[in-house]
Structures are given as structure tokens and as C-alpha cells.
Amino acid sequence: xxxxxxxxxxxxxxxxxxxxxxxxxxxxxxxxxxxxxxxxxxxxxxxxxxxxxxxxxxxxxxxxxxxxxxxxxxxxxxxxxxxxxxxxxxxxxxxxxxxxxxxxxxxxxxxxxxxxxxxxxxxxxxxxxxxxxxxxxxxxxxxxxxxxxxxxxxxxxxxxxxxxxxxxxxxxxxxxxxxxxxxxxxxxxxxxxxxxxxxxxxxxxxxxxxxxxxxxxxxxxxxxxxxxxxxxxxxxxxxxxxxxxxxxxxxxxxxxxxxxxxxxxxxxxxxxxxxxxxxxxxxxxxxxxxxxxxxxxxxxxxxxxxxxxxxxxxxxxxxxxxxxxxxxxxxxxxxxxxxxxxxxxxxxxxxxxxxxxxxxxxxxxxxxxxxxxxxxxxxxxxxxxxxxxxxxxxxxxxxxxxxxxxxxxxxxxxxxxxxxxxxxxxxxxxxxxxxxxxxxxxxxxxxxxxxxxxxxxxxxxxxxxxxxxxxxxxxxxxxxxxxxxxxxxxxxxxxxxxxxxxxxxxxxxxxxxxxxxxxxxxxxxxxxxxxxxxxxxxxxxxxxxxxxxxxxxxxxxxxxxxxxxxxxxxxxxxxxxxxxxxxxxxxxxxxxxxxxxxxxxxxxxxxxxxxxxxxxxxxxxxxxxxxxxxxxxxxxxxxxxxxxxxxxxxxxxxxxxxxxxxxxxxxxxxxxxxxxxxxxxxxxxxxxxxxxxxxxxxxxxxxxxxxxxxxxxxxxxxxxxxxxxxxxxxxxxxxxxxxxxxxxxxxxxxxxxxxxxxxxxxxxxxxxxxxxxxxxxxxxxxxxxxxxxxxxxxxxxxxxxxxxxxxxxxxxxxxxxxxxxxxxxxxxxxxxxxxxxxxxxxxxxxxxxxxxxxxxxxxxxxxxxxxxxxxxxxxxxxxxxxxxxxxxxxxxxxxxxxxxxxxxxxxxxxx
Numbered sequence: 076x077x078x079x080x081x082x083x084x085x086x087x088x089x090x091x092x093x094x095x096x097x098x099x100x101x102x103x104x105x106x107x108x109x110x111x112x113x114x115x116x117x118x119x120x121x122x123x124x125x126x127x128x129x130x131x132x133x134x135x136x137x138x139x140x141x142x143x144x145x146x147x148x149x150x151x152x153x154x155x156x157x158x159x160x161x162x163x164x165x166x167x168x169x170x171x172x173x174x175x176x177x178x179x180x181x182x183x184x185x186x187x188x189x190x191x192x193x194x195x196x197x198x199x200x201x202x203x204x205x206x207x208x209x210x211x212x213x214x215x216x217x218x219x220x221x222x223x224x225x226x227x228x229x230x231x232x233x234x235x236x237x238x239x240x241x242x243x244x245x246x247x248x249x250x251x252x253x254x255x256x257x258x259x260x261x262x263x264x265x266x267x268x269x270x271x272x273x274x275x276x277x278x279x280x281x282x283x284x285x286x287x288x289x290x291x292x293x294x295x296x297x298x299x300x301x302x303x304x305x306x307x308x309x310x311x312x313x314x315x316x317x318x319x320x321x322x323x324x325x326x327x328x329x330x331x332x333x334x335x336x337x338x339x340x341x342x343x344x345x346x347x348x349x350x351x352x353x354x355x356x357x358x359x360x361x362x363x364x365x366x367x368x369x370x371x372x373x374x375x376x377x378x379x380x381x382x383x384x385x386x387x388x389x390x391x392x393x394x395x396x397x398x399x400x401x402x403x404x405x406x407x408x409x410x411x412x413x414x415x416x417x418x419x420x421x422x423x424x425x426x427x428x429x430x431x432x433x434x435x436x437x438x439x440x441x442x443x444x445x446x447x448x449x450x451x452x453x454x455x456x457x458x459x460x461x462x463x464x465x466x467x468x469x470x471x472x473x474x475x476x477x478x479x480x481x482x483x484x485x486x487x488x489x490x491x492x493x494x495x496x497x498x499x500x501x502x503x504x505x506x507x508x509x510x511x512x513x514x515x516x517x518x519x520x521x522x523x524x525x526x527x528x529x530x531x532x533x534x535x536x537x538x539x540x541x542x543x544x545x546x547x548x549x550x551x552x553x554x555x556x557x558x559x560x561x562x563x564x565x566x567x568x569x570x571x572x573x574x575x576x577x578x579x580x581x582x583x584x585x586x587x588x589x590x591x592x593x594x595x596x597x598x599x600x601x602x603x604x605x606x607x608x609x610x611x612x613x614x615x616x617x618x619x620x621x622x623x624x625x626x627x628x629x630x631x632x633x634x635x636x637x638x639x640x641x642x643x644x645x646x647x648x649x650x651x652x653x654x655x656x657x658x659x660x661x662x663x664x665x666x667x668x669x670x671x672x673x674x675x676x677x678x679x680x681x682x683x684x685x686x687x688x689x690x691x692x693x694x695x696x697x698x699x700x701x702x703x704x705x706x707x708x709x710x711x712x713x714x715x716x717x718x719x720x721x722x723x724x725x726x727x728x729x730x731x732x733x734x735x736x737x738x739x740x741x742x743x744x745x746x747x748x749x750x751x752x753x754x755x756x757x758x759x760x761x762x763x764x765x766x767x768x769x770x771x772x773x774x775x776x777x778x779x780x781x782x783x784x785x786x787x788x789x790x791x792x793x794x795x796x797x798x799x800x801x802x803x804x805x806x807x808x809x810x811x812x813x814x815x816x817x818x819x820x821x822x823x824x825x826x827x828x829x830x831x832x833x834x835x836x837x838x839x840x841x842x843x844x845x846x847x848x849x850x851x852x853x854x855x856x857x858x859x860x861x862x863x864x865x866x867x868x869x870x871x872x873x874x875x876x877x878x879x880x881x882x883x884x885x886x887x888x889x890x891x892x893x894x895x896x897x898x899x900x901x902x903x904x905x906x907x908x909x910x911x912x913x914x915x916x917x918x919x920x921x922x923x924x925x926x927x928x929x930x931x932x933x934x935x936x937x938x939x940x941x942x943x944x945x946x947x948x949x950x951x952x953x954x955x956x957x958x959x960x961x962x963x964x965x966x967x968x969x970x971x972x973x974x975x976x977x978x979x980x981x982x983x984x985x986x
Contacts, residue, residue, distance in 0.1 A: 079319050080302065080303075080306045080318065080319050080320045080404075081407045081408060083190070083302070083305060083306055083309060084140050084163070084165070084302055084408055086189055087138070087140065087165045087185065087189075087300075087302075087305075088138055088139075088140060090181075090185050090189060091138035091167045091181070092138065094177075094181060095136055096134075096136045096137050096138040096167055096168075097134035097136065097137045097138070098137070098138050098139065099121070099122075099137050099138070099139045100139070101139060101140060101141045101142045101163075101409075102115055102120065102121035102141060102142075103115065103142075103360045103361070104142055104143075104144050104356060104357055104360040104362070105360055105361065105362065105369065106120050106121065107121060113368070113369060113372070114143075114144040114145070114369065114372075115141065115142065115143055115144065116143055116144065116145050117141070117143060117164060117299060118139055118141040118143070118164040118165070118166030118168075118297075118299050119166065119168065119297045119299070120141075121139075121141070122137065122168055122170070122297075124518055124599070125137070125168070125170045126170060126238070126278065126295050126297070127518060128170070128171070128293060128522065130170075131521075131525070131526065131600060135169065135170045135171060135172040136167070136168065136169050136170070136172045136173060137167070137168045137170075138165075138166065138167045138168070139164075139165075139166055139168075140163050140164070140165050140166075140302065140408070141163065141164045141166065142161070142163060142356055142360075142409075143161070143162050143163065143164050144160060144161050144353060144356075144357065145159075145160060145162075146160060146372060148160075149376070149379075152345070152346050152349050152350070153342040153343065153344075153345040153346030153349065154342055155267065156253075156267050156313060156314030156315065156316070157267070157270060157304065157314065157315055159303060159315070159349050160349055160350065160353045160376060161349060161352045161353035161356055161357075162301055162302070162303055163301070163302040163303070164299050164300070164301060164302070165299070165300045165301070165302050165305070166297070166298050166299045166300070167181070167296070167298050168295070168296060168297055168298070169294075169295055169296035170293075170295055171293035171294065171295065172296075173296065174277065174279075174294050174296060175207060175208055175211055175275075175277050175296075176211055177296075178275050178277075178296045178298060179208070179211050179212060179215070179243065179275065180211075180215070182245060182273055182275060182298065183215050183216075183245075186245065186272070186273070190305060190308075190309045191309070192247065192308060192309065194216070196247050196248045197216070197220070197245060197246070197247055197248075198220050198222065198245075198246045198247075198248065198262055198269065199212050199216060199220055199221045199222065199243060199244070199245060199246075200221075200222050200223075200224045200228065200229055200243065200244045200246065200262060201221060201222070201223055201224070201229060201241070201242075201243045202223070202224065202225075202226065202229040202230050202241030202242060202243075203223040203224060203225055203226075203229070204241075205229075205241040205243070205277075208241065208243050208277070209221055209223070212243070222262050224262075224263060228242075228244075228263065229241060229242045229243070229244065230242060231276045231278070231297075232282065235282070236281075236282050236283065236284055237281065237282060238278050238280070238281060238282075238291065238295075239278065239280050239281075239282050239288070240276060240277045240278040240279045240280055240294075241277050241279075242274055242275060242276050242277070243274075243275045243277070244271050244273065244274050244275070245271070245272055245273040245274075245275075246262060246269045246270060246271050246272065247269070247270050247272055247308050248268065248269055249267065249268055249269070249270055249308075249313055250268065250313075251268070253266070253267040253268040253313060254266055254267075254268040255268070267313075267314075270304060270308065271304075272300055272301070272304050272305055272308060273298065273299070273300040273305075274298065274299050274300070275296070275298045276296070276297040276298065276299075277294070277296065278291065278294060278295040278296070278297060279291055279294045301315075302320075303315040303318070303320055303321075306318045306319075306320060316341075316345045316348065319404065320404060321345070321348045321349070323400050323403070323404060324347070324348040324351055324352070324397055324400045324401060324404070325344040325345065325347070325348045327396070327397055327400045328344050328347045328348065328351075328393070328397060329344055331389070331393045331396065331397075332384055332387045332389050332393070333387070333389075334387055343383045343386075346379070346380065346383060347380050347383050347394075347397070348397075350376045350377065350379060350380035350394075351380060351394055351397040351398065351400075351401055352401050352405075353376055354373065354376060354377045354380070354394060354398070354423060355398045355401045355402070355412075355419055355423075356409075357369070357372075357373045358373070358415075358418075358419045358422055358423070359409075359411070359412055359415050359419055361657065361658075363422060363657060363671075363766075363767045363769065363770050364377065364422070364426045364767055364769070365767045365883065365884070366883060366884040367884070370767060374426065377394060377423065377426055377427070377430075378426075378430045380394050381393070381394055381427050381430055381431075382430075382434065382470075382471050385434065385471055385474060386471070386473065386474065390431055390434070391431070392423075392424050392427035392428055392431070393427075394423050394427055395420040395421075395423040395424040395427060396420075398416065398419050398420050398423055399416065399420065402416050411715070414655075414715075415655065417652065417653040418653045418654075418655045418671045421653050421671065421672075421673050421769055422671055422769035422770070424673075425673050425769040426769065429984070432945075432949070432985075433940075434470065436940075436942060436945055437464050437470035438470070440464060440470075441464055441470065441475060441478060444456060444460055444464075445478070445479065445482045445484060448484060449482065449483075449484070454483070454484055454485060455484065455485050455486065455487050456475075456479055456484055456485070456486045456487065457487055457490055458486070458487040458488070458489065458490020458491040458492070458493060458494050459490065459494055461475050461486050461487070461490070461491045461494075462490075462491050462494035462495055462498070465491075465495070466494075466495075466498060472486075472491065516548065517598040517599050517602060517604065518599050520543050520545075520550070520563060520602065521599050521600055521602040523542075523543070524542040524543050524563055524602065525542075526600060526601035526602065527539075527542075527563065527564055527565065527566060527567055527601055527602055527603035528565065528566035528567075529566070529567060529568075529570070529571075529601070529603065530566050530567065530568050531567065531568040531569060531570050531579065531624065531747070532700075532747065534568050535568055535623070535624050535626050535629065536568055536621060536622065536623050536624075537566055537567060537568040537621070537622050538566075538619055538620070538621055538622075539564035539565045539566040539567055539619070539620060539622060540564065540565040540566075540617060540618075540619055541562060541563075541564060541614060541615065541616050541617060541618045541619075541620060542563045542564060542565055542616070543562075543563040543616065544560060544561070544562060544563075544614065544615070544616060545560055545561035545562075545563070545604075546558060546559070546560040546561075547560075552615060552616060553613055553614065553615045554590070554607075554609050554613065554614050555609060555612075555613040555614075556609050556610065556611055556612060556613065557609060558608075558609045559606075559607070559608050559609075560606075560607060560609070561604050561605060561606055561607065562583060562590070562604075562605045562607055562614070562620075563602065563603065563604060563605070564583075564603065564605070564620070564622065567595075567603050567605070567622045568622045568623070568624050569581065569592060569595045569603065569605060569622055569624055570595065570624075570629070570632075570746075570747055571595040571596055571597040571603045571604075572594070572595065572596055572597070573597055573745065574744065574745050574746050575658065575659035575660055575661055575746075576632060576636055576661040576746040576747070577632065577660070577661060577662045577663070578594050578595035578596065579592070579595060579624040579625065579628065579629055579632075580592055580593065580594075580624070580625045580628055581622070581623050581624040581625045581628075582622075582623045583605060583607060583620050583621070583622055583623070584620060584621055584623065585614075585618065585619060585620045585621060587612040587613070588609070588611060588612035588613060588614045588618070588620065589609075589610050589611040589612060590607035590608060590609045590610060590614070591607060591608045591610060592605050592606070592607050592622075593606050593607065593608060594606040605622075628663045629747060630749075630754075630778075631663040631664075631778055631779055631780065632661060632662065632663050632747060633747045633748050633749045633754075634749055634754065634755045634756065634777045634778040635661045635662065635663070635665065635666040635776075635777050635778075635780075636661045636666070636744075636746045636747060636748055637698055637728075637730070637748045637749045637752065637754075637755060638666060638688065638692075638755050638758050638775065638777040639659055639661060639666050639668055640728060640730060640740045640742050640744070640748075641688050641691050641692070641730055641739070641740055641752065641755075641758075642666075642668055642684070642688055642758075642773065642775065643656055643668065643670070643714075643740065643742070644730075644739060644740040645684045645687040645688050645691075646670060646672075646684060646773075648687065649680055649683055649684050649687070650672055650676070650680070653671065653672070654670050654671060654672055655670060655671045656668070656669070656670055656714075657669040657670055657671050657766075657770050658766075661746065663780075664776075664780055665761070665774055665775065665776050665780060666774070666775050666776070666777065667772060667773070667774050668772070668773045668774075668775070669766055669770055669771070669772045670770070670771055670772075670773070671769055671770060671771075672769070672770075672771045673769055674981055674984070675763065675765070675771070675980045675981045675983065676763050676771065677977065677980065678980075681760055681763055684760070685758065685759065685760045688758045689757070689758050691730065691733075691739060691752050692752045692753060692755045692756070692757070692758055693752075693753070694732075694733035694752060694753075695751050695752055695753030696730055696731045696732065696733055696739065696751065696752045697730075697731045697750070697751055698728065698729070698730055698731070698748050698749055698750055698751060698752060699728075699729045699731065700726060700727070700728050700729075700748065701726075701727050701729070702724060702725070702726050702727075703724070703725065703727055704723065704724060704725075705723055705724065705725045705743075708725050708727045708741075708743060711727070711738075711741060712738065712741055713725075713727045713741045713742060713743050714741065714742045714743065715742075715743050725743045726743065726744060726745050727741060727742070727743055727744075728741070728742055728743075728744045728746075728748055729741045730752060755777050755778060756777060756778040756779070756781065756782070757777065757778065757781040757782060757785075758775060758776075758777045758781060759775060759776050759777070759781045759784055759785065760773060760774075760775045761774045761775055761776055761784065762774045762880075764880040764881075764882075765880065765882045765883075765983045766881075767883060872903070872906045872907060872910060873910075875888065875890050875903075875907060876888070876907060876910050876911060878890070879911060879914065880983075882983040882986050883986055884939070885914075885915055885936055885939065885941060885986055886911060886913050886914040886915065886936075887914070887915050887917075887983055887986060888907065888911070888914055888915070888916050888917070889916075889917045889918075889919075889979050889982055889983075890903075890916070890917070890918045890919065891919045891920075891921070891975075891976070891979055892918070892919070892920050893920065893921060893922060894920065894922045895920040895922075896920070897927065897929070897966065899920075900918045900920060900927075900928075900929045901929065903918055904916050904918060904929060904931040908931065908933050911933075912933065913933050913935050913936065914932075914933055914936070915930070915931075915932045915933075915936050915941055915943070915946070915986065916929075916930065916931045916932070917929075917930055917946070917950065917979070917982050918931075919975070919979060921972060921975060924970065924972065925968065925969065925970045925972070926954070926956075926968060926969055926972060926975055927966065927967065927968035927969075928947070928950065928958070928966060928967055928968065929964070929965070929966045930943040930944075930946045930947045930950070930958075930960070930964070930965045930966070931943060931963065931964050931965075932962065932963050932964070933963075934963070937962045937963050941962070941986065942962045943960055943961065943962055943963055943964055943965040944959050944960040944961055944962060944965045945985070946965065946982075946985045946986070947959050947960055947965035947966065947967050948965075948967075949985040950967070950978060950982055950985055951967040951969065953974060953978035953981075953982075954969040954971060954972075954974055954975050954978050955969055955971040955973075955974070956968050956969025956970070956971065957969075
């Protein structure tokens with residue numbers, strides 16, 4: 076057969092839907108089903124609560140096509156015919172419903188009838204002691220096709236204890252030409268001949284601490300089949316890359332790199348195709364390149380793909396172009412990619428450009444290493460040096476080896492592999508979890524108590540029944556005065572922290588009890604957990620209490636949340652449709668909005684955006700909230716946010732246009748909002764900065780917070796002006812005294828000179844005369860005044876230090892001053908580094924039509940790969956000047972001030 080991947084994907088889901096399974100959409104690559112994981116790595120991840128019997132969903136059997144991401148086999152990607160980082164897992168599941176017989180029969184039917192795979196090429200493996208499964212298979216296939224295997228391959232464990240069970244795998248023989256050729260080659264061989272295409276896991280036991288197995292009261296089915304594998308074998312292909320899922324991307328990459336998709340190029344093109352898919356989907360699920368966590372993994376595979384162009388002499392961004400090809404292949408299954416594609420490509424391109432600069436730095440570092448080794452007469456480059464180039468600068472090992480050879484050197488390959496293995500072990504440990512709190516305890520409570528009904532949209536006060544009390548991580552029967560604990564209620568008026576909005580605060584009370592609510596969270600589902608401090612009386616389960624929120628706090632949060640929606644729209648109008656929310660935080664004190672954009676926003680554009688938001692506020696437009704079907708919401712133009720997963724029914728928040736019923740802004744949102752935009756009061760942008768490559772951050776205030784901010788800024792300015800006035804008066808007095816003193820000294824010098832000349836006329840030879848130097852005393856006064864001025868300048872260090880911002884994990888500070896000399900800039904740099912401890916500084920001074928600058932980095936920043944000399948060179952190009960220096964200090968200048976301020980605003984791109 077010759078079926079496209081989209082058809083096979085749909086056919087699988089339809090097959091199991093017809094067999095009573097509820098088709099569930101793919102979860103995000105940032106798992107919602109298990110917050111202890113860094114990435115969604117299997118189809119069963121989103122169903123963890125279903126397997127544990129803790130889900131509130133009504134269905135007991137399901138099917139899905141799940142996006143998955145794994146790093147465990149990254150070194151094999153492109154080399155073998157089957158390993159990937161990003162893949163789609165087709166799965167069908169049973170939660171205490173059907174079991175082995177149905178799972179086996181359906182698997183065989185789908186493979187042999189729907190996919191028309193040749194029965195004589197299919198083999199079955201089962202766990203050696205699972206006689207029940209063997210008997211079911213014997214009714215379907217000849218017994219010689221059933222192979223019993225050990226627990227390493229055919230028994231699944233969740234851990235040392237807990238749910239577990241035997242597995243049965245379906246494999247296909249791809250032919251003797253794919254064999255390793257060893258006499259022992261068989262189904263348990265790791266070569267490419269026998270390809271596992273479907274794994275059926277029968278979760279039927281509960282492993283005890285002593286190793287014994289007890290039958291589970293409720294048995295589950297968890298199956299998984301890689302879409303890429305079934306597409307390949309269904310089309311008679313020997314490897315997964317010769318399919319419509321990869322071939323267009325590989326061919327596009329070959330065209331860009333001007334190479335052929337054949338021979339030694341194939342492994343690199345396969346890797347590029349896989350990594351391009353992974354990068355596209357990771358970013359689409361709200362992950363952005365960074366130096367830690369998920370962002371670091373994304374950055375690593377993006378750079379790994381990009382550097383494949385290096386051996387071909389290609390040093391331009393190209394992975395961003397491949398994202399379009401990935402989109403064309405996957406659009407039918409993931410239509411949500413369409414609205415994100417422009418943004419995804421922008422983020423990828425920015426990261427590529429940054430990495431290409433890093434590669435250049437790596438080339439220069441390698442040149443220095445080669446020179447150093449040759450000067451010492453050492454012919455072998457140590458593995459640690461080679462690995463540093465590879466890991467820190469992304470410099471390919473093969474390229475290092477090649478350049479070393481050209482210079483008569485070799486590399487310590489074993490040392491390199493040892494360093495690489497150590498790093499991989501550390502990485503695996505880091506990738507073991509996301510660091511988020513395990514919610515198993517709350518899952519058990521959720522099953523017992525059911526959802527909390529949220530009444531807070533309509534009411535600031537409501538009554539609820541106490542369903543559970545928690546203290547020190549354990550369920551208790553009572554909370555008393557002085558206790559800190561958690562309260563779970565049947566219903567509440569408190570908003571729980573979610574969607575970027577912080578929780579309400581307030582009180583829970585009745586006639587005999589009062590507690591201060593410090594925080595409210597939703598660890599699982601709609602279970603509201605109120606963190607409290609009891610100030611009076613005691614509370615027991617089943618008591619009735621009132622939930623009373625802090626109304627002014629709620630109103631202020633609402634002002635900030637609605638302002639966030641308006642800001643989002645204003646940013647898209649001012650900067651372009653590629654702008655998309657990448658994160659937010661809404662509190663009573665301020666709002667923080669992260670968004671995808673490729674450069675710093677110019678001051679005039681920030682002013683324009685702020686004015687636009689305030690114009691919408693002044694219009695006093697209606698803010699309408701409506702619950703609707705997600706398809707209707709999308710058709711109406713509602714914006715969905717990066718990384719968010721929505722159900723069939725959604726809550727749409729619309730900000731109307733002035734004097735019309737059209738929408739200015741419409742977003743899917745579960746937060747609290749004002750009734751009319753005029754309720755926001757005043758909106759003020761506080762700062763704009765970089766968060767990561769391609770991601771900017773705006774911090775702003777509204778309402779009372781805006782009023783307080785403006786008053787505070789005015790007070791600061793008044794204080795600064797007052798201090799300036801005091802300093803100015805002091806300097807004027809000092810200068811007046813200096814002038815008076817200089818005049819007296821000049822008169823005295825004139826008198827001394829006159830006497831000296833008279834004596835010279837009388838005496839022969841002239842009589843030596845010790846003269847007190849008026850110049851030296853004047854110099855003392857000048858130096859004292861300079862000291863006063865420098866002391867005043869140093870008092871501004873605290874002011875400058877507050878402008879520090881974090882860019883890609885580095886503390887970055889940029890300062891523009893007038894009329895300071897290089898000595899003053901160096902002193903300022905030393906004082907700032909002493910105060911900040913860790914920072915990269917760009918300090919620029921302009922005067923009389925020219926400017927000069929210094930770039931200074933603390934030692935820890937240099938260790939991170941920061942190079943002040945490289946930074947200075949790049950910055951100098953932007954201002955049409957010159958510059959350079961060492962990794963920790965550099966300087967430069969220009970006579971062209973036309974682009975100076977803009978270059979300073981965008982200087983973070985050189986980090």
C-alpha cells in the first residue's frame with residue numbers, strides 16, 4: 076500500500092473510536108498529566124490519573140496520537156533507521172475496562188487488515204511466564220511465531236514497587252539484508268532486521284516491597300505504536316526516514332545546503348529533519364531557548380541541527396526555513412501550528428544567528444588552542460579542551476579533528492568520549508524531572524472530595540462545606556488556633572493561582588473560627604487548596620464556613636489582567652502579528668507580560684503602545700465574558716495562548732471597540748477581569764527587557780499601582796534634583812574660592828618675578844631664589860574639586876545598579892553618560908562590578924559629536940563564555956566605529972552618533 080502519514084494517523088484513531096474508545100487530543104510536550112516529568116515522553120503520560128483511578132473523566136477506554144520527545148537516544152538519531160527525538164505515539168488504553176484479549180485482537184486486526192501488513196513477516200514476543208497471553212495469541216498466529224522472552228524486554232515496571240505487568244510486542248521482519256549477519260541474530264538482537272512496531276502492556280500486578288506480585292483489583296491496558304514506524308512498514312520502507320514525514324524536510328535541507336540526499340550526507344540530513352520537527356513543536360508548546368531546563372534542551376538540539384551545515388561550508392541560518400516544511404507536513408493533524416508558525420520561525424532564526432556568532436568564537440578559540448599546543452611541542456589536544464569546544468561553543472568534534480590534523484596535531488578521542496559521557500550522565504540526572512511538586516497526595520484527596528465549585532466570578536463571599544483539612548502534608552480531622560494548614564471546600568469565592576494570575580487572599584470564617592488565607596492553588600483538576608493560618612477557634616471536617624476575599628486586591632488584580640489583554644493586542648498592532656504571548660504574571664502590584672519578538676522595542680514604539688492602551692482604557696469599553704464551544708471561539712477570532720491546552724468548552728474574554736460591538740481584543744482566559752476598561756484607571760509601562768532569545772518582557776502597572784508608581788517616580792526625581800542643586804551650589808562656591816585664590820597667587824607670582832628680575836640686574840651671577848610654587852597649590856585645589864565631582868558621580872552607582880537586567884542567564888547593565896572620560900568609565904565599571912559581583916557592563920560616553928565606550932565582564936561571566944572583546948567588536952560595527960580587547964575588558968569609540976542610542980538599546984543581542 077502507499078498511504079500518507081495523515082491518513083494512517085486518522086485511520087488508527089477512527090478504528091479505536093469505532094471500538095468504543097474516546098479519542099483524546101494530544102497533550103502538550105510540557106506534560107499536564109505528570110508534573111514530575113520534563114517532557115511528555117509516552118502516550119500514557121497524560122492518562123496517569125486515569126491509571127491510578129483518580130481521574131474525573133467518565134470514559135474508561137481511550138485512544139490518542141500523542142506528541143512525544145525523548146533525549147535518551149539522541150546520539151543515535153540519523154545513524155540508525157529508527158531512532159528519533161520527536162515522534163508521535165499511537166496508543167489505545169483501558170482503565171479497568173477491556174483487557175488482554177481485546178487489546179491483542181484489535182492490534183492484529185489493525186496491522187493485518189487496515190495496514191495490510193504481511194502476516195508471515197510478523198512475530199510476537201511475550202513474557203516468559205505469561206501463559207494467558209500465549210494462549211490468546213495461539214488462536215491468532217502459529218505457535219512458532221510466538222517467542223517467550225525475559226523481564227528485561229517484556230515486563231513493565233513503574234518502579235521498584237507499585238503497578239506493573241507483562242508486555243507483548245509485535246515485530247516485523249524487514250529482511251535478511253537488514254541483519255547484522257551474526258549467527259545469533261534474532262528477535263532479541265539490536266540490529267535493524269526485526270523492528271518493534273507495537274507494544275502491548277498489561278498492567279495487572281502490584282509489586283510489593285519483598286518483590287512479590289499481587290493482583291490489582293483493576294487491570295489496565297497501555298499500548299504504544301510509533302506512527303513513524305507504522306507509516307514506514309505500511310509503505311514497504313526499510314527505515315522511517317523514507318516516508319512523507321521526513322523526506323520533504325530532508326530534500327529541502329539538501330537543496331539549501333547544495334548537497335545531494337545520498338551517501339554520507341544521509342545521516343546528517345536525517346538528523347536535521349528530526350531535530351527540525353522537535354524544535355518546531357517544542358516552541359509551539361511554549362518552550363523557548365534558554366540556559367536551563369526545557370529551554371536548554373531545545374537550544375541544544377537546535378544548535379546540533381544547525382551545525383550540520385558547517386562541514387558543507389554553510390554558515391547561515393536555515394532551520395527556520397525547514398519549520399515551514401515541517402508545518403506543511405503536520406498541518407492537517409495539528410492545525411494550531413498555523414497561527415504560531417511566523418513566531419516559531421522568528422525565534423528559531425534569532426537563536427541560529429546567535430549560535431553562528433558563537434561558532435565563530437569557537438573557531439578562534441580552537442586557533443588559540445592549536446597555537447598553544449604547538450608552542451609547547453605537544454601533539455595531542457586533550458579531551459577536555461576538545462569537549463569544551465563541543466559543549467560550550469557547539470563546535471563539531473569532526474571539525475576540531477580535521478583542523479587539528481591540518482596543523483599536524485591529533486585529538487585525545489578517548490578523553491573526549493569520557494568527558495562527553497560524564498556530561499550525559501549529569502544531563503540525564505537533570506532531565507529526570509521538572510522539579511515541580513508531585514501531586515499524588517492531592518490526587519487521592521481529589522478522588523475523595525470531588526471538584527471545588529468556584530463561585531468567585533459572581534460573588535466576593537460564598538459558603539462552603541469543609542471536605543478535607545491538611546497539616547504538615549497529612550490529612551487531619553481538625554485545625555486549631557496557631558496552626559498553619561490547608562482547607563479544601565465544596566465551594567469557594569477564592570480564585571486559585573492559574574493562567575498566570577495570582578490567587579486571592581482574605582479570610583475563611585464562621586462563628587467559632589477565623590483563618591487568614593495566604594494562598595490558593597489548584598494542584599490537580601479543580602481541587603482548590605486554601606493555604607491558611609488559623610487565628611481563632613478550631614475547624615473540623617463537614618463544618619460550614621464563609622469564604623471572604625480581599626475585594627480591593629481582587630479589583631487590582633482584575634485591572635492588571637484586563638490591561639494585559641489590551642497590551643497584547645496593542646503590541647501586535649505596533650510590532651506585527653508575529654507577537655504572541657510567551658508567559659505572564661498578574662498580581663495586585665504589577666503585571667508582567669512575556670512575548671515573542673526579535674529585538675528591543677524602541678522608546679517611541681513603547682510610548683505609542685502605552686498611549687494605545689490608555690486610549691482603550693479611556694474609551695470605557697465593555698469587557699464581555701462568554702462561555703462557548705472552542706470551535707465557535709476560534710471562528711470568532713479568539714486568541715489561544717502558547718502551551719495551553721483547552722477543552723471543548725472555553726471562556727472567552729472580549730474587550731469591545733469604542734462605540735461598536737466589534738472586538739478590539741478576544742482571548743481564551745479563565746481569569747478575573749473588570750467590567751469596563753475605564754475601571755483600569757491608568758496604565759504605565761515600567762520596563763522592557765530581554766528574557767531569552769526572541770522573547771521580550773514588559774512590566775507595567777495599572778490603577779492604584781500606576782498612581783503609586785508615578786508619585787514615587789516624581790518623588791525620586793525631586794530628590795535627585797534637590798541633591799543636584801546642593802552639589803551645584805557646593806561646586807560653585809569651591810570654584811569661586813579657587814578663582815580668588817588663583818588671583819592672589821598670580822599677584823604674588825608677579826611680585827616675586829619682579830623682585831627676581833631686579834636682583835638679577837644687581838647681582839652677577841644672579842642669587843638663587845626659592846620660590847613657592849603658586850601652580851602647585853592651585854593644582855591641589857583643582858584635584859580636591861575633581862575629587863568632589865568624582866564622589867558625586869560615584870553616588871550614582873546605586874541608581875545605575877538598579878537598571879540591571881538578566882539576558883540569557885547573564886546580568887547585563889548598559890549605561891549612557893555625557894562627557895565622562897575613559898578613566899571615569901573605568902572607575903564606574905570597577906565600582907559597579909564590586910557592587911553587583913556578577914555582571915557584563917556596557918558603559919558609553921558621548922561628547923562633542925563623538926563617543927567612546929568600555930565593555931567589562933566579571934570573571935564568572937567570562938567562564939560562562941562571555942567575551943568582552945567580541946562584544947566590543949560587534950557593538951562597534953553597529954555604531955560605525957572600532958573596538959576590541961580581552962575577554963574581561965574591551966573598549967572602542969566612534970565619530971558617528973546617528974545610531975548610538977538604538978545600538979545601546981539592542982546591545983543584548985551580542986551576549
